[in-house]
Amino acid sequence: MQELISGVRSFNRFYTRVIGVLGAGMHETPYSLTEARVLFELYQRGEMESAEVRRALGLDAGYLSRMLADFESRGLVTRERSAADARRQVVRLTADGHATCKTLDDSSAAAVRDLLAPLTEEDRRRMLAAMTTVREVLEPAPRGVPYVIRPPRPGDLGWIVHRHGALYAEEHGWDHTMEGLIARIVADYTDGHDPRREACWIAEVDGRPAGSILCVRGPDPRTAQLRLLLVEPSARGMGIGSRLVEECLTFARTTGHTRIVLMTVSALDSARRIYQRAGFQLDEEHRDVPAYGTHVDEQWWSRAL
Known part of the structure; x- marks a missing residue:
């Protein structure tokens, strides 16, 4: 840790220096980086209550009040009491304010353009991808983000093995034998795949895999088995797990199966709740089974189709 x-912390210090370089492009104007942020927020929104500006940018109320008073004296903004609530203050850009924001925006874009100019196209793509990753990790995804359920593409089966191994190690401390088990399940599915009775689905968010599930042959011709349900942490809470299970149940039902089974362990609470909501019932449990470098409570669940 x-x-x-x-x-x-080292990255923060480095990026602060980079931001300083970009901010220097605004030094041809009398506005600091913070002042430019306030003006740009107003530029984007048209008008805002002063309290909204303060919350959006995390500014001290007194500091913001003095800044807005200075802007008003320069003819950049107007301030007036809200018609709905006299305790609130509405701030709007003037025509001069809009022109100033356009100058600041052009200056900022030029500074970024100069920063990118020496880079190759590949380095630019790598930098943008890295910035996107940092933002996605630190900023929870909005729950309304759409997702797609689709068949696997080349590379997706390898992704299933990798993400199961990595996530179970990170979240439960399981060792490499878990990844080996997943690899064998995927290999068996690939080698003996019968598309009339077996299928795999990948959940995709923003063009990247975010979940998986398999429907494979069970212990007898009339029984299917659900395997390898996984949802990435960044995509949890979107209903993807339940949607994948429903896809599996529908496929098993329409391909002539009358029952479906699955094996899980008691530690996987979120998965168990999804199975229960989908109508699965616990058939048997084996406690303290040595597996994955630890001991688990192995459970078998099933339901009629």
Whole structure:
């Protein structure tokens, strides 16, 4: 953890210097970076209550009040009491304010353009991808983000093995034998795949895999087995797990199966709740089974189709 903390702090210091360089492009105007942010927020929104500006940018109320008074004296903004609530203050840009924002915006774009100019196209793509990753990790995805359920593409089966191994190690401390088990399940599915009776689905969010599930042959011709349900942490809460299970149940039902089974372990609470909501019932449980470098309570669940 200490190494991670040091790495994040080092990056912060580096990026602060970069932001300073970009901010220098605004020094041809009399506005600081913070003042430019306030003006740009107003530029984007048209008008805002002063309290909204303060919350959006995390500014001290007194500091913002003095800044807006200065803007007003320069003819950049107007301030007036809200018609709905006299305790609130509405701030709007003037024509001069809009012109100033356009100048600041052009200056900022030029600074970024100069920063990117020496880079190759590949380095630009890598930098944008890295910035996007940082933002996605630190900023929870909005729950309204759409997702797609689709058949697997080349590389997706390898992704299933990798993400199961990595996530179970991170979240439950399971060792490499878990990844080996997943690899064998995927290999068996690939080698003996019968598309009339077996299928795999990938959940995709923003063009990237975010979940998986398999429907494979069970212990007898009339029984299917649900396997390898997984949802990425960044995509949880969107209903993807339940949607994948429903896809599996529908496929098993329409391909002539009359029953479906699955095996899980008691530690996987979220998955168990999804199975219960989908109508699965616990058939048997084996406690303290040595597996994955630890001991687990192995459970078998099933339901009629």
